[in-house]
Amino acid sequence: MLSVLKQEFKIHKKNIFITSIIFAAIYLCTIISMHLSGLFESEKNQDISALWFGLSVGLGYIGAFFIALFKGSGSMNDILFKDTGYLIKTIPVSSWKLILGKMIIGLFEFIVYFALYLLFMTFIFHCGEEIALALSMDIQFNDFSKEIVVLCVGIIVLFILIQSILNFSFTVYTSFTKKVKYSKIILAIIIYFLFSFVVELTGAFLNIIDFNLIDDILSVWILMGIFIVISVILYIGTCLLYDKKVNL
Amino acid sequence: MEKILEITNLTKKYFSKKALKNVNLSLDKGRILGLMGPNGSGKTSLLKIIAGLQHSNSGEVLVCGKKIGTETKKLVSFLPDKNVLYPYMKAIDAINFFQNYYDDFDVNKAFELLDFMKLDKDEKVSSMSKGMIEKLNLSLTFSRNAKLFVLDEPLGGVDPVAREKIISTIIKTYNEDSSIIISTHLVNDVESIFDDVCFIDKGEIVLCGSAEQLRSEKNCSIDKLYIETFQNN
Numbered sequence: 001m002l003s004v005l006k007q008e009f010k011i012h013k014k015n016i017f018i019t020s021i022i023f024a025a026i027y028l029c030t031i032i033s034m035h036l037s038g039l040f041e042s043e044k045n046q047d048i049s050a051l052w053f054g055l056s057v058g059l060g061y062i063g064a065f066f067i068a069l070f071k072g073s074g075s076m077n078d079i080l081f082k083d084t085g086y087l088i089k090t091i092p093v094s095s096w097k098l099i100l101g102k103m104i105i106g107l108f109e110f111i112v113y114f115a116l117y118l119l120f121m122t123f124i125f126h127c128g129e130e131i132a133l134a135l136s137m138d139i140q141f142n143d144f145s146k147e148i149v150v151l152c153v154g155i156i157v158l159f160i161l162i163q164s165i166l167n168f169s170f171t172v173y174t175s176f177t178k179k180v181k182y183s184k185i186i187l188a189i190i191i192y193f194l195f196s197f198v199v200e201l202t203g204a205f206l207n208i209i210d211f212n213l214i215d216d217i218l219s220v221w222i223l224m225g226i227f228i229v230i231s232v233i234l235y236i237g238t239c240l241l242y243d244k245k246v247n248l
Numbered sequence: 249m250e251k252i253l254e255i256t257n258l259t260k261k262y263f264s265k266k267a268l269k270n271v272n273l274s275l276d277k278g279r280i281l282g283l284m285g286p287n288g289s290g291k292t293s294l295l296k297i298i299a300g301l302q303h304s305n306s307g308e309v310l311v312c313g314k315k316i317g318t319e320t321k322k323l324v325s326f327l328p329d330k331n332v333l334y335p336y337m338k339a340i341d342a343i344n345f346f347q348n349y350y351d352d353f354d355v356n357k358a359f360e361l362l363d364f365m366k367l368d369k370d371e372k373v374s375s376m377s378k379g380m381i382e383k384l385n386l387s388l389t390f391s392r393n394a395k396l397f398v399l400d401e402p403l404g405g406v407d408p409v410a411r412e413k414i415i416s417t418i419i420k421t422y423n424e425d426s427s428i429i430i431s432t433h434l435v436n437d438v439e440s441i442f443d444d445v446c447f448i449d450k451g452e453i454v455l456c457g458s459a460e461q462l463r464s465e466k467n468c469s470i471d472k473l474y475i476e477t478f479q480n481n
Contacts, residue, residue, distance in 0.1 A: 007345060007349070010341075083328075083330050084332055084333070084334055085332075086301060086326075087345075089301050091349040092318050094318050244303065248296070248301045
């Protein structure tokens with residue numbers, strides 16, 4: 001297990017570092033832009049600030065998620081669809097350790113990006129009134145402080161869940177349909193159902209946060225527990241398929 | 249004589265097509281086996297099953313008495329017929345990768361082989377030629393103190409000088425505690441190093457035995473025997 005963690009970190013550390021620098025640079029530009037907007041209250045400056053803010057929020061939520069999911073260590077891409085899969089499948093490490101090790105480093109990668117994002121958002125929250133003024137928006141940033149812990153844990157759990165679903169669907173595809181006629185269409189169908197599933201689950205998650213969080217925080221933790229259980233089941237399925245059915 | 253590899257009634261299907269049909273094969277310790285056959289004859293499927301990359305549909309494969317799995321991966325050193333190293337890797341990264349995962353990997357031997365192959369440890373795989381990558385992969389494969397070396401087309405697509413270097417490496421690193429299986433089309437180049445040969449066609453073994461015995465029985469070289477066996481396909 002340690003050898004997998006060590007190797008996966010070695011492989012991905014450069015990417016993590018470069019991506020983090022890019023994220024940090026964008027967040028910094030946003031903060032500077034907003035600060036300048038606060039100093040010089042012109043409409044043009046506010047527009048530029050809003051643009052940077054949108055870019056940062058989009059990157060933080062979607063960009064970090066997708067980069068870590070598809071380019072990160074946790075993705076099965078390099079062991080199922082590339083020739084490097086030969087190298088990985090012939091190493092004397094069980095699929096359980098291999099896939100878990102990859103997912104842990106993948107999660108670490110996401111947490112690094114997410115921590116940067118949190119740092120940025122913390123700064124924004126801290127300077128809430130100034131930022132709201134810069135964006136000409138009536139936002140009470142302090143309102144969110146209670147939910148932040150649950151939200152962070154929720155996003156991390158959601159990442160684990162989506163990574164598990166993606167890995168499972170790619171392994172199913174490689175195990176059963178890769179060499180079937182119209183396999184690409186089948187893959188598209190699998191991905192469609194996969195994303196429908198993810199969207200449904202995410203929708204349920206967000207609904208609960210929106211409507212029940214303040215009154216019933218326990219239900220959020222229960223939902224996260226369910227997500228973790230689904231992730232574990234999918235992880236077991238992925239390992240078994242990789243071990244018994246995947247032919248390279 | 250200790251058996252390194254024992255294959256019994258091995259069958260491999262790709263949907264309805266049988267790639268291997270009831271293959272029976274055994275390999276003693278210290279022997280070099282030449283596995284030969286035309287394209288699509290089942291050579292690569294057989295080697296991939298031994299290496300643990302593919303699963304058989306029926307039959308049994310034992311490496312040093314163990315069924316194919318994580319334990320046998322510690323005993324088998326596999327050289328695939330394509331580059332499997334990450335393109336961003338330098339030769340030194342590849343060495344570190346092997347050292348991290350294989351307890352039997354000999355780093356000093358790896359550096360010796362890099363020197364012998366005239367490869368730069370700081371050169372990236374993505375900037376290497378096909379021949380250089382082949383030599384790097386072979387160096388890594390033979391830097392392990394494995395029980396069974398499985399080489400799939402080690403001479404394919406490389407120039408005669410690189411080919412000579414690869415054959416020299418095989419001879420240089422061979423020891424009597426291990427066995428080697430070499431799959432190749434270039435019979436003439438390597439037949440002198442084979443102890444045993446096995447001809448495979450349409451998933452079935454059509455001829456198998458000691459190279460020396462076959463040469464004297466048929467009164468011809470293995471290369472000629474190969475052409476005679478497969479010329480009608």
